[in-house]
Amino acid sequence: MKKKDAEVYKKKLLKEKERLFLNLQSMDKTSLHATSQEGSGNLSGYVSHQADIATDIYEQEKSLSFMGNEEFLLEEIEDALQKIDKNKYGKCEICGIEIPVKRLSVEPYAKLCMECKKGEEEKKKSSDAYGSLQKNTRKRRGA
Numbered sequence: 001m002k003k004k005d006a007e008v009y010k011k012k013l014l015k016e017k018e019r020l021f022l023n024l025q026s027m028d029k030t031s032l033h034a035t036s037q038e039g040s041g042n043l044s045g046y047v048s049h050q051a052d053i054a055t056d057i058y059e060q061e062k063s064l065s066f067m068g069n070e071e072f073l074l075e076e077i078e079d080a081l082q083k084i085d086k087n088k089y090g091k092c093e094i095c096g097i098e099i100p101v102k103r104l105s106v107e108p109y110a111k112l113c114m115e116c117k118k119g120e121e122e123k124k125k126s127s128d129a130y131g132s133l134q135k136n137t138r139k140r141r142g143a
């Protein structure tokens with residue numbers, strides 16, 4: 001990819017990075033706030049509020065896993081930015097072909113071409129097969 005073209009994606013990536021960063025920061029504040037509220041709550045209400053606390057924990061876990069996704073994305077973006085600096089941007093990490101511009105404009109941090117991505121997803125699916133096998137066994141036992 002020409003450096004001039006890569007600059008366009010660099011701008012996109014930097015913008016996306018900033019957005020994710022701000023997202024993560026605001027989420028951090030929300031979870032800190034929730035924790036300090038719980039800490040100052042009065043103890044006598046503890047038992048009756050257990051259900052509420054469970055919901056809170058669930059909500060916290062949900063936002064934590066969301067944060068995990070965002071952090072993962074941030075890393076992908078970091079990677080892509082480094083590749084631009086090294087003039088390696090826009091190439092599939094598995095087969096080495098140039099990733100189509102159409103794909104990069106949707107996912108500027110894409111590391112694989114569509115073909116290789118499909119291949120990776122197939123691999124993931126087959127490793128999930130064990131999980132569905134277990135589910136079937138449970139069904140049979142129940143009947």
Ligand SMILES: [Zn+2]
Nearest residue numbers: 092095113116
């Ligand atoms: Zn490929």
